Amino acid sequence: MAEGRVALVSGATSGIGLGVARGLIEDGWRVAICGRRAERVRELNEAHGFDAYVCDVSRPESVAEMFAGIAERSGRLDLVFNNAGRFAPAANFGDLDVATWRDMIDTNLNGVFYVAQAAFRMMRDQAPQGGRIINNGSISAHVPRPHAASYTTSKHAITGLTKSISLDGRPYNIACGQIDIGNAATDMTSNMSAGSLQANGTMAPEPTFDVAHVIDAVRYMAGLPLSANVQFMTVMATTMPYIGRG
Numbered sequence: 001m002a003e004g005r006v007a008l009v010s011g012a013t014s015g016i017g018l019g020v021a022r023g024l025i026e027d028g029w030r031v032a033i034c035g036r037r038a039e040r041v042r043e044l045n046e047a048h049g050f051d052a053y054v055c056d057v058s059r060p061e062s063v064a065e066m067f068a069g070i071a072e073r074s075g076r077l078d079l080v081f082n083n084a085g086r087f088a089p090a091a092n093f094g095d096l097d098v099a100t101w102r103d104m105i106d107t108n109l110n111g112v113f114y115v116a117q118a119a120f121r122m123m124r125d126q127a128p129q130g131g132r133i134i135n136n137g138s139i140s141a142h143v144p145r146p147h148a149a150s151y152t153t154s155k156h157a158i159t160g161l162t163k164s165i166s167l168d169g170r171p172y173n174i175a176c177g178q179i180d181i182g183n184a185a186t187d188m189t190s191n192m193s194a195g196s197l198q199a200n201g202t203m204a205p206e207p208t209f210d211v212a213h214v215i216d217a218v219r220y221m222a223g224l225p226l227s228a229n230v231q232f233m234t235v236m237a238t239t240m241p242y243i244g245r246g
Contacts, residue, residue, distance in 0.1 A: 011084030015186040019215040057111030067118040080119040090147040108154035130173030139182040175229040182236025207237040
């Protein structure tokens, strides 16, 4: 049980983030969530008893305001599931719009950095010292899909960020790991059964798997003592085109 410990889940108004937040509540964590949609954030706060914050993780001042609230209400932070992110419209690299590129980097990379750095500082400076940061990567942190340069680049960068946080956190009892998810069944993957573009130019349906298995995986990572760490975990549909992609 995690009674007395405080967790933050970003991007928690739907899908994997919401599922993980609910699971952590069941495990005894005090859970803070954040999202951009104020009405939805308030609704979840009333339904589940989260400490709820309206926050746009792509804006450092918004992240700073949220962490000031966490410090005031909870006094410490023991866990972050750094989950906020989004997909980009499919586009061949030559046709990729600069605004789309910037949006992906601002949300999927800069947003993860802002949250992780604020959490790192809080975990470093609190007593007792330490905590755990779990970054949500992707299968695309390892290999690209066609027409997804901005998303792929943002997720490859998360892997380097995770390794750097993990190393720099050692003197402060801060553990950092990454979960890479392949085709969990959420609203974001709902169109995969109709067919996804493959590396050979064909369209093919792709299998998905129950998001409950991702939630269980994050709960396992979160429940470890700080003396142990899952550095990288891949959870995926068994027959999806990842191993051997391309």
